[in-house]
Amino acid sequence: MPSSAFTFKKSIATVSLSGTLPEKLEAAAAIGFDGVEIFENDLLTFDGSPADVRRIAEGLGLEITIFQPFRDFEAMPDPIRARNLDRAERKFDVMQELGTDLVLVCSNVQPSAIDDPARAAADLAEMAERAQRRNLRVGYEALAWGRHVNRWRQAWNIVQRADHPALGLIVDSFHTLALNDDPSGIADLPGDRIFFVQLADAPTLSMDVLSWSRHFRNFPGQGQLPVRRFLDAVLASGYRGPLSLEIFNDEFRAAPARLTALDGLRSLIHVEAEAGFGPGLPAPPVCHGVEFLEFAVDAAARDKLSALLGSLGFRHAGRHRSKDVDLYRQGGVNLVLNSEEDSAASEHFQMHGPSVCAMAFTVDDAARTIARAEALRCVLWRERVGDGERKIPALRAPDGTLIYLVDGKEARRSIWEDDFHLFAEEPAGQEAAPQPPHGPPLLGIDHVAQALPFGRMDSFVLFYRTVFGFVPESLWELPDPYGLIRSRALVSPDAEPGRGVRLPLNISESRRTATGRFVSATSGAGVHHIAFATADADALVTDRLAAGAPFLPIPANYYDDLAVKHPLDDATLATLKDRELLYDRDEQGEFLHAYTDSFDDRFFFEVVERRGGYRQFGAVNAAVRMAVQAQLREGARPELYLD
Numbered sequence: 001m002p003s004s005a006f007t008f009k010k011s012i013a014t015v016s017l018s019g020t021l022p023e024k025l026e027a028a029a030a031i032g033f034d035g036v037e038i039f040e041n042d043l044l045t046f047d048g049s050p051a052d053v054r055r056i057a058e059g060l061g062l063e064i065t066i067f068q069p070f071r072d073f074e075a076m077p078d079p080i081r082a083r084n085l086d087r088a089e090r091k092f093d094v095m096q097e098l099g100t101d102l103v104l105v106c107s108n109v110q111p112s113a114i115d116d117p118a119r120a121a122a123d124l125a126e127m128a129e130r131a132q133r134r135n136l137r138v139g140y141e142a143l144a145w146g147r148h149v150n151r152w153r154q155a156w157n158i159v160q161r162a163d164h165p166a167l168g169l170i171v172d173s174f175h176t177l178a179l180n181d182d183p184s185g186i187a188d189l190p191g192d193r194i195f196f197v198q199l200a201d202a203p204t205l206s207m208d209v210l211s212w213s214r215h216f217r218n219f220p221g222q223g224q225l226p227v228r229r230f231l232d233a234v235l236a237s238g239y240r241g242p243l244s245l246e247i248f249n250d251e252f253r254a255a256p257a258r259l260t261a262l263d264g265l266r267s268l269i270h271v272e273a274e275a276g277f278g279p280g281l282p283a284p285p286v287c288h289g290v291e292f293l294e295f296a297v298d299a300a301a302r303d304k305l306s307a308l309l310g311s312l313g314f315r316h317a318g319r320h321r322s323k324d325v326d327l328y329r330q331g332g333v334n335l336v337l338n339s340e341e342d343s344a345a346s347e348h349f350q351m352h353g354p355s356v357c358a359m360a361f362t363v364d365d366a367a368r369t370i371a372r373a374e375a376l377r378c379v380l381w382r383e384r385v386g387d388g389e390r391k392i393p394a395l396r397a398p399d400g401t402l403i404y405l406v407d408g409k410e411a412r413r414s415i416w417e418d419d420f421h422l423f424a425e426e427p428a429g430q431e432a433a434p435q436p437p438h439g440p441p442l443l444g445i446d447h448v449a450q451a452l453p454f455g456r457m458d459s460f461v462l463f464y465r466t467v468f469g470f471v472p473e474s475l476w477e478l479p480d481p482y483g484l485i486r487s488r489a490l491v492s493p494d495a496e497p498g499r500g501v502r503l504p505l506n507i508s509e510s511r512r513t514a515t516g517r518f519v520s521a522t523s524g525a526g527v528h529h530i531a532f533a534t535a536d537a538d539a540l541v542t543d544r545l546a547a548g549a550p551f552l553p554i555p556a557n558y559y560d561d562l563a564v565k566h567p568l569d570d571a572t573l574a575t576l577k578d579r580e581l582l583y584d585r586d587e588q589g590e591f592l593h594a595y596t597d598s599f600d601d602r603f604f605f606e607v608v609e610r611r612g613g614y615r616q617f618g619a620v621n622a623a624v625r626m627a628v629q630a631q632l633r634e635g636a637r638p639e640l641y642l643d
């Protein structure tokens, strides 16, 4: 954890947050930002003077780091040039009332702008001269869609040519990285000539850069731009001014300001630590796997769920020493059914019905992980425990789901032995019912898929990426019969079949899709399906179908298509079709899987077999699954439409 004592001032542009200007300031301060960029529109629509804004900010302990933007200033033909200088003087008045000394001038986008760096430099030098008389400064930023200036080096050349101490460069990661421009040369600039640094990430999208910037920016770590490379270059220059988040994003405009602000600060703390500055962060955990999942149930749901688990080969393996909590086990998979009254689980049950209320990851060092989570402003959780019972440290995911951290250094098994009466493998005594065969043992939990409310994907990506060091995979679009689902998986870096943590996250704008219905019907986010890893899907599904496991029937059309899509021999194809197994393959390997119908229309299970180095999730088959589940749910079997 290399870190320098220097901690950057952390700032956020008001355009990044929802609400009125005072609400934005209040949220930024409450979460712990040092400063804000006042975006001009937020001031124009505020029913109070700039001096009022200054007083509100001061009262909240917030510095106004910059006033922005000042547009279309430089290199205009003559009558406009004079008017622009007058305009600058009026905005200097505003800045002095606001109590900020820096204004952001973004490169001119007007068709009438003159393509002449010398004119641009002369105009900016004149503006800087006027600013200096009032102890103000001017920063010049290249917009990626500027008419003549759209790269940082062009802006820097103009700043150099103007050669005025009150004029400096502003760099914004988005504009540089969106054009795929090389930021490395920023390292060679004198750091004190960079007046301000704005950070933004974005998902990779193919669209015009203006629309991309105005609607799809997000916080560093939420997108796919190499913000780290940009920041390393900036910091190598010696720049030590504020790091400021400037995010134009339709979802952020609608989200609660404090949630957005918290994500922003988490992102900046992470970015700063990665760059080797600030107090530093404890290393992310090595996640060995999902040790258990806990379901919130009442007595009726417990009985129904335990029957379903029985059909999947799970046995009742233990009972908690002091609570209404039961352990179900199959091979390496532990599922806990919690029907204890007056507990966090029962609260969860009241809100969401039968559902997963906690996940437990096995990590190399739980205490270090908790310290990292705390430094990243996560909410920690401490459950009351009985005498002699193990206290498992936990934190809350952004939706409130508990994530327990089981320390792999301590004997993992002992969390079960300390807290549970464990039953022998086969119940003793004549009255014991003969156990059904379990089929091949499950290797572990392969992945846990979650449905998230629309607009919350970025928040969860940031959480898992920064706290756990999970790697976000590319975005998938899955067609549900009733709308589109977007899916992005976060995977622990060393995940292998039967090991590691994989968390596909799904969102849907439609309320009628599997994801949309889950979120609206169960009041919020949650675990939507759980996939168990097996080394032999064929044997497992064959065995479990005999025990009545409710695997989904797959349309014959699917297998006709499979036969032409992949080079499968007839015997393999016949096996897949007979067991109704879904199939995918890529250059790395193969994937065989089967889904159950959903439990209470809430969540469902999957069994997956990974062969070779296949790392995906069979997303190509999700549409089939969703269509079959929808048909079962609606009772809309084709027979109804055929006479």
Ligand SMILES: O=C(O)c1ccc(O)c(O)c1
Residues within 6 Å of the ligand: 068, 069, 104, 106, 141, 143, 172, 198, 213, 214, 246
């Ligand atoms: O989209 C814009 O106009 C705009 C304005 C100011 C900025 O700093 C910026 O990065 C973009």
Ligand SMILES: [Mg+2]
Residues within 6 Å of the ligand: 141, 172, 198, 246
């Ligand atoms: Mg900017």
